[in-house]
Amino acid sequence: MSTPEINADINAGINADIDADLDAGTSDQQDGRERLVVVGNGMAATRLVEQLVANGYPGHVTVLGDEEVPAYNRILLSAVLEGTHDRDAITLRRGDWFAEHGIDLRLGSRVLAVDRDYGDVMLVDGTTIPFDRLVLATGSIPTLPPMRGLIRHDGSLHPRVHAFRSVADCEGLDEAVTARPGSRAVVVGGGLLGLQVARALSLRGLQVEVVEATEHLLSRQVDEAGAKVLRRSLTKLGTTVYTGARVTRLVDPPSGGSVTDDGPVGLQLDNGFVLETDLVVLTAGGRPSTALARGAGLEVRRGIVVDDTLTSVTDGRISAIGDCAQHGGVVHGFVAPAWEQASVLANRLCGGDVTHAGSRVVARLRATDLDVAVLGDPVGADGEVVEVSNPLAGKHSRLVVQDGRIVAASLVGDLSRVGIITQHYDHGTVLGIKEHGDLLLPDVVPTPTVLPDEAEVCACAGVTAGAIRACTSLEHVKESTRATTGCGGCANACRDLLAEKLGAPVGGTGGTRPHAAFTTA
Amino acid sequence: MKLQPGRAAGRPTLEVLPWAEFPVNEGGLCRKGWTSTGLRGSRERLTTPLVRDRETGALAAATWDEALDLVAGRIAGIQDEHGKDGVAIFGGGGLTNEKAYQLGKFARVALGTSQIDYNGRWCMSSAASAGTRTFGVDRGLPFPLADVEQADLVLLVGSNMAETMPPAARHLDRCRDNGGKVVVIDPRVTSTAERADVVVQPVPGTDLVLALGLLHLVIAGGHVDTEYVESRTHGFQAVADSVAAWWPERVERVTGVSADELRALADLVVSTRRVMILTARGAEQHATGSDTVLAWLDLALALGLPGRPFAGYGCLTGQGNGQGGREHGQKNDQLPGYRMLVDPAAREHVAGVWGVDPDSLPGPGRSAYELLDALGTDAGPKALLVFGSNIVVSSPNATHVEDRLNSLDLLVVCDIVMSETAAMADVVLPVTQWAEETGTMTNLEGRVILRRQAVAPPRGVHSDLDVISGLAERLKAPITFSTDPEEVFEELGRASAGGKADYAGISYERIDAEQGVFWPCPSPAHPGTPRMFTERFAHPDGRARMHVVEHRGTAEPVDAEYPLHLTTGRILAQYQSGAQTRRITDLPDDGAFLEMHPVLAARLGIADGDPVTVSTRRGRLQAPARVVPTIRHDTVFAPFHWLGVNRLTNDALDPASRMPEFKVCAAAVEAQA
Incomplete structure (x- = not known):
């Protein structure tokens, strides 16, 4: 265990000066350890560092996080907004954990540039940090719709408008909601995040409307029929949905007055409609944060292009993982692939030779009363489609099947089989020809039948229904067969058998009662 | 009874x-x-020592003196050639406390070998390891079993109590009669699950993640017992941060338990006060078994349960003397009273009671499976003495273990019947069974109970204590080994005095008078300890430790070749390796079977009762299919009471407890042509 360094203290912030860093750099070079710099302190970076610690990475690690707060679980921000999760319950790793493992964590440290010639990164305060290996885990940044009046002269968002990416965004929105109970909100973006935020706000008592630019909700994940079911469910829950509509500008509220910092605002859609609201939340997707990589001359398409070793195709010293990386032509926006990449990279940095072959993605909507699971790409995947749809009951399930394997799925409104379907998807299980369809239908409930005489009623003593029927009373059963004297579980069954014979209920308590099984698979 | x-x-x-x-x-x-007296007077009983004829390979009757002289002579020869560790002992969790104690002493003093362990390693050792690390002591239940009846909520994690200990299930029914709820977590809807309020069926080997997911929701919802955590535990914050990564949908992907089910279960857990979490072999017999128990212990501590009346955590120990069997020195690293063999103070105390030099005691040896795996190898033991265990049926990767046994220079088995392991032995020694001897056992509650001899043993049958004493004498041990159980128990009490499992104040007289005495009981005036942890835990500072655990997954994940999870367990009519129960005519013995879901059976073209072949990377088994809707689609189950089932199971070991992964491996099933 090493002494906590001053920069690892989360309260200390960025107070390291250049000389101290140069000294640190020199001493590191002297001890010959590899210097690894991680840009980013989000979920991918945290997992990488955890895995480096677990694998005993011998080098010196510096983590640069631009947010001031310790690493947290970003995907639970909507749960914090809704109030189901304590703010503190989403913290992943605190400063003392980094200090304990000798990792130099610098919070509130925004990186200005990567200099590949010098082999260092420069922070906005002018500090430079040399690296032998660099990992970019810079994540993504929210896409702001092209909308007039959104950005003010000082570059900040209009005070009625909120992004929803960071814990600071979440806290800002939470404050606004708390300050105006029962107010109105428009969520711009009908993707997974948009629906989560919409539900959270709705449960906080706001009147919520959702505006989605494409023709249906979750257009990247579910087909039109599924989206219709979802829309219907949202409407039932009191949320209005506008699809095929773009927001174009912030305008004066239709009810009168003009746009102010704390009054209501109007939101004009491209179909001419104006929504009046107290809050606007932008959740219309994000784009990989690649400015640093571009500035450094690394190959960037949508994301930073990496190979199967998660290394930049331009520079073997630099890797990228998570939302900012593009592997095999794909940029993910999900945690599971980011963590798989982090594990692979940690293995390689520790001398291993694992490679990344891409990820299977299971996306779950985390929104109270809305049940959606998306496995792979059910809209784009090739294969036979097995579908069960009941819009009246608010259910639409779709499996895409290739050679007996489920290669993609979307489940809307009915997640009773999500557990086993996900297992089959993840393991590539080859199923029987009826099985896919059966998975989407409820179990047939068997009707109770009369127990045959040879059926065993009491397992403890090995007594059959016939032997019980031959008795005249519960006492007789005990004495002659020993049934009910072991675990006592057959007491009710014995009573029923006697009652069936005697035509009257037999007294007493105990024994088996019907149970509620959650799981059927 | x-x-x-x-x-x-x-x-x-x-x-x-x-x-x-x-x-x-x-x-x-x-x-x-x-039916437990069914082997009395049975033709199946061994009543004379048997020695294998080297020429013909047949076992032939011998006198006790001939057999013991032979064994002692061979032991001496092997130890001369290969050193003290050339001879090993394998004990059992069914042995009385007195036998377990004498066996440990015999190994360390008469044989001078470090090579002793026992089948309890394959029973509750993961819970023992986790309990010791968390509470500072391992006692299966830290409260009487009947406390279950007063609980608001009982969570049974991997226990099929209604089949494995049927009378105990009455307490579950009473709990429900009193308004409590019972939750069963098991990949199968067992007969225990049938009398529960809620059944959760996770993928085998994922109970750890289920616990992390519950703890995540407990913390998220602000239901942590903060005062308890601050005053009675260490390590909460690190655990809390680590489970921030286990949100319900991620748990769902790993466990197959939907996020909604998990939330409903968490709501149930936080809505009641007297929550009792009980784990058994289903959760524990994994290469991640001790971490799994640690995770459930973290949950219990976060909720402030251990020490609270009618709440807490317990392990449902399986074997007759599963608790006592692990306390008195037949474990590879322990001395009587749950003392550690590496602790100089413990060595000095116990050596003082035994009347030997502390430095003469060997250090820790190999754990059970590692011991068997080493048999007959260059560095491993060349002789094995087995007491109360049917290794070739009960070991994981059993074909390999059989090979190891075959490579020994000497195998000696003490048993009451010709078990599969006895049938391989060079020397078989017929010993007494329970009604024919006196001795104590410590039940799953830590209650020391006494079983008095009821009848004389058959002629020619001796107690294990006689075998130990007879061999020690022939091996010219520096001390004598008593054959009187009460005398041995009194010595055991002195040896355990001051240890964690302290029996010093317990006597046969007290046990009779008090319906058993709960340890620790350090003096005759001490009332015993039915309920532990009410004020403090057994770590020096009195606080429990919470542990950050990671999900590593099963040692052998399913793949295209072996796409199903195979899990194993017990059925009501048979017990453990079946050496006794399979020989009792009143107990039905239909042989092994393979349980599978109708959906899987349809996929494979199998009907109920059809012969099927189940194979793993280690072996194949043919058995009839039992098609039931109560098991997961992706899992098959086989009972392990018959030779062959454990030829399939995985010998991957838990790093802390050295527990093999009995409860899950990757398997393929096909219909027999």
Whole structure:
């Protein structure tokens, strides 16, 4: 265990000066350890560092996080907004954990540039940090719709408008909601995040409307029929949905007055409609944060292009993982692939030779009363489609099947089989020809039948229904067969058998009662 | 239960009677109990020592002196050639406390070998390891079993109590009668699950993640017992941060338990005060078994349960003397009283009681499976003495273990019948069974109970204590080994004095008078300890430790070649390796079977009763299919009471407890042509 360094203290912030860093750099070079710099302190970076610690990475690690707060679980921000999760319950790793493992964590440290010639990164305060290996885990940044009046002269968002990416965004929105109970909100973006935020706000008592630019909700994940079911469910829950509509500008509220910092605002859609609201939340997707990589001359398409070793195709010293990386032509926006990449990279940095072959993605909507699971790409995947749809009951399930394997799925409104379907998807299980369809239908409930005489009623003593029927009373059963004297579980069954014979209920308590099984698979 | 001698057809018989006043089972017995005298006078009983003829390979009768002289002579020769560790001992969790104690002492003093372990390693060792690390002591249940009846919520994690200990299931029914709820977590809807309020069926090997997911929701919802955590535990914050990564949908992907089910379960857990979490082999017999128990312990501590009346955590120990068997020194690293063999103070104390030099005691040896794996190898033991265990049926990767046994220079087995392991032995020694000897056992509650001899053993049958004493004498041990159980128990009490499992204040007289005495009981005036942890835990500072655990997954994940999870367990009519129960005619013995879901059966073209072949990377087994809707689609189950099932199981070990991964491996199933 090493002494906590001053920069690892989360309260200390960025107070390291250049000389101290140069000294640190020199001493590191002297001890010959590899210097690894991680840009980013989000979920991918945290997992990488955890895995480096677990694998005993011998080098010196510096983590640069631009947010001031310790690493947290970003995907639970909507749960914090809704109030189901304590703010503190989403913290992943605190400063003392980094200090304990000798990792130099610098919070509130925004990186200005990567200099590949010098082999260092420069922070906005002018500090430079040399690296032998660099990992970019810079994540993504929210896409702001092209909308007039959104950005003010000082570059900040209009005070009625909120992004929803960071814990600071979440806290800002939470404050606004708390300050105006029962107010109105428009969520711009009908993707997974948009629906989560919409539900959270709705449960906080706001009147919520959702505006989605494409023709249906979750257009990247579910087909039109599924989206219709979802829309219907949202409407039932009191949320209005506008699809095929773009927001174009912030305008004066239709009810009168003009746009102010704390009054209501109007939101004009491209179909001419104006929504009046107290809050606007932008959740219309994000784009990989690649400015640093571009500035450094690394190959960037949508994301930073990496190979199967998660290394930049331009520079073997630099890797990228998570939302900012593009592997095999794909940029993910999900945690599971980011963590798989982090594990692979940690293995390689520790001398291993694992490679990344891409990820299977299971996306779950985390929104109270809305049940959606998306496995792979059910809209784009090739294969036979097995579908069960009941819009009246608010259910639409779709499996895409290739050679007996489920290669993609979307489940809307009915997640009773999500557990086993996900297992089959993840393991590539080859199923029987009826099985896919059966998975989407409820179990047939068997009707109770009369127990045959040879059926065993009491397992403890090995007594059959016939032997019980031959008795005249519960006492007789005990004495002659020993049934009910072991675990006592057959007491009710014995009573029923006697009652069936005697035509009257037999007294007493105990024994088996019907149970509620959650799981059927 | 009680025994009553009687007569039938002119011959003396022994009858089993319920003992309604005994609080653990209130006289409730299953058919294994009713029929437990079935081997009395049976032709299956061994009644003379048997020695294998080197020429013909056949076992032939010998006198006790001939057999013991032979064994002692061979041991001496092997130890001369290969050193003290050339001879090993394998004990059992069914042995009385007195036998377990004498066996450990025999290994370390008479044989001077470090190579001793026992089958309890394969029973509750993961819970023992986790309990020791968390609480500072391992006692299966830190409260009487009947406390279950007063709980608001009982979570059974991987326990099929209604089949494995049927009378105990009465307490579950009473709990429900009192308004409590019972939750069963098991990949199968067992007969225990049938009498529960809620059944959760996770993928085998994912109970750890389920616990992390519950803890995540407990913390998220602000339901942590903060005062308890601050005053009675260490390490909460690191655990809390680590489970921030286990949100319900991620848990769902790993466990197959939907996020909504998890939330409903968490709501149930936080809505009641007296929550009791009980783990058993289903959660523990994994290469991640001890971490799994640690995770459930973290949950229990975060909720402030251990030490709270009618709440807490417990392990449902399986074997007859599963608790006592692990306390008195037949474990590879322990001395009596749960003392550690590497602790100089412990060595000095115990050596003082034994009257030997502390430095003469060997250090820790190999754990059970590692010991068997080393048999007959260059560095491993060349001789093995087995007491109370049927290794070739009960070991994981059993074909390999059979090979190891075959490579020994000497295999000696003490048993009451010709078990599969005895049948491989060079020397078989016939020993007494329970009704024919006196001794104590410590039940799953830590209650020390006494079983008095009811009948004389068959002629030619001696106690294990006689075997130990006879061999020690022939090996010229520096001390003598008593054959009187009460005398041994008194010595055990002195050896355990001051240890964690302290028996110093317990006597046969007290056990009789008090329906058993709960350890620790350091002095005759001490009342014993039915309920532990009410004020403090057994770590020096009195606080429990919470542990960050990671999900590593099963040692052998399913793949295209072996796409199914195979899990194993017990059925009501048979017990463990079946050496006794398979020989009792009143108990049905239909052989092994393979349980599978109708959906899987349809996929494979299998009907109920069809012969099927189940194979793993280690072996194949043919058995009839039993098609039931109560098991997961992706999992098959086989009971392990018959030779062959454990040829399939995985010998991957838990790094802390050295528990093999009995409860899950990757398997393929096909219909037999």
